[in-house]
Amino acid sequence: MTKRNEIGYKEELPLEQREELLRALKARFEKNMHRHKDIEWVKVQEKLEVNNEKLWSLHEMERTGGEPDVVGHDKKTNEYIFCDCSVESPKGRRSVCYDREALESRKKHKPENNAVDMAAAMGIELLTEEQYRALQTLGNFDMKTSSWVQTPSDIRELGGALFCDYRFGHVFVYHNGAESYYAARGFRGSLRV
Template sequence: MSNNQERRYTDQGEGQNLPKDVVGAVERKLREGDSFSPRNTDTPEFVSAVESASKTFQLRTQEATETAGADTVRTAKPSEAKKRELSPEQSKATLQTLRVRFQNNPHLHKGVKFEDVKKSLEANPEALWSIAQMEAKGHKPDVYNTDDKGFDVGTCSKESPESARNCVYDKEAADWFRKNRPNETFNGSAVEMAQEMGIDLMDPTLYKEVLQKKGKFDLQTWSWLLTHSNIRSTDNALSGARYGGGVYVAQSIATYPYDTRAFRGSLRVSWKA
């Protein structure tokens, strides 16, 4: 290979150290994005050497890309949505906390054995994860309703949880508030917070006819409750409270947050035979 041919692939000036062989020179230029087109002045040996070096470089590049792609997939896994499942230690701690509250509030679940609840939750890791989220947010979750098919774990704190107070009802209400009251602060929406925990808002019938008949809740606060679309379409949503000796479920403007109103959540779990 002549010096001119080698310089064609190295762009090295006079006095610079040139690559020892054409392979190194070709790979360097290909990495820089150059391509090879034979000239009439190139010797057959030079053309053959360059073509061979080009093929070798392409194979290496393909292998490196495939390897990098595999590494990218492996690296991307941690950024994927995490499974709603607790570690063994977290599961044990969550069940123990629930057990203590369950035993301290027998009036909420007369005739129910905690071992049956425990067995059902151990068979439903996602439900146990949701209960842990409720616990972390101050909902004081407990079993408050049962039937032949399963049981309901709900917000059993005496007052509406502080962590969620000053919230509007749902995303639609939150979007309206951000647009129309940009200088005022609020605490998100009840529906979205419940969804993040994997639970629903408590049904108003369960709130009034079950939970509030087993204890006295929301004496100083209000709680957003599950609202049917025919009510929500009027820009209102349901919230409940106990005052004046009675329990009330009333329509409220969904876009108005109050510092004495959060929400009550509920989670349905099937019995494990």
């Protein structure tokens, strides 16, 4: 899927931004080896250097405060899995409702955007509940904030959406009206490279 900006041009990072992003990703990777045991940065970088589209998505994750890092490797597809590893829900993705339908249903005080459309525009996927729980095994995330997660269609059809956080040493999964939004709720995403 080719990323395009609002007026239809393919997104590609200039060389200087690509190099800066790769340096930041490498530094985070080396600082947090517990997130990706048995994975070598050189192999991750090789895949990134030939995939400008994925680099652009990672740049968007970084730009919005996600602090993406490698959290796994799918041996079947030979893809590295990046996830937002910021301690709290990414600052540049908060105060959004769940999806477009929820956004359009609000008559007053609409948020500027919604999680599902933002993730799609960035070329990433909202975390599932399972992925969110797996992330929490790598550290403590969302101890003061919360993050929308992919919501099953039967819940969404009834107007609800799911979000998660980490309190009292446990991951909690909650529900809310999909049209709700809060300053402390954003979303986390994942990207396969």
